[in-house]
Amino acid sequence: NAGVTQTPKFRILKIGQSMTLQCAQDMNHNYMYWYRQDPGMGLKLIYYSVGAGITDKGEVPNGYNVSRSTTEDFPLRLELAAPSQTSVYFCASSRTANTGELFFGEGSRLTVL
Amino acid sequence: GDSVTQMEGPVTLSEEAFLTINCTYTATGYPSLFWYVQYPGEGLQLLLKATKADDKGSNKGFEATYRKETTSFHLEKGSVQVSDSAVYFCALANYGGSQGNLIFGKGTKLSVKP
DSSP, X not given: OOOEEEEOSEEEEOTTOOEEEEEEESSOOSEEEEEEEOTTXXXXXXXXXXXXXXXXXXXXXXXXXXOOSSSSBOOEEEOSOXXXXXXXXXXXXXXXXXXXXXXXXXXXXXXXX | OOEEEEOOSOEEEETTOOEEEOEEEEOSSOOEEEEEEEOTTSOEEEEEEEOSTTOEEEETTEEEEOBTTXXXXXXXXXXXXXXXXXXXXXXXXXXXXXXXXXEEOOOEEEEEEO
């Protein structure tokens, strides 16, 4: 079972560059999420989606964009990368909004220099 | 707003020792509570959960009881193993005000020595 797949696993960007973090899930989950994990700070929600075509901001959306054209895919776009975006990014999905059981990908470590 | 506070780490224990990781929360209404575990190099995975007061969640020898009177959800295990070395996150979900989003604590790193 693939579950939630994120690519790339590692990436180094220069300040001002742009990139897209890919996330795909094969569990037919409606709900998908992007979190960032900074050292000692837990996870912060960036964006989430409740279904194809529907996205909404989380706690820390500035500097990011998302789209959800299919149930399976939920890419995260970083425009004009800044050092403050150096972090580990996790994509997650869930079947419903009411169980709290999220399935996480392995994470993407991004460094902006 | 809603929040979760966990004990600071890291926590270092010898194999077979008793483990407690404290977690308290602030929330309106009746949140559900969770413990997630993150093994090195992996994403988070659900360890256990409790959805109402006095519920006990349990899995893999870990337990936590939802205590509304003390707003706590402490994680315990009677005898830890080296394989339990990981980062543990307490989390809550308050479905009345969100789309099922989880609010996470900062995490507690556990290292178990043989």
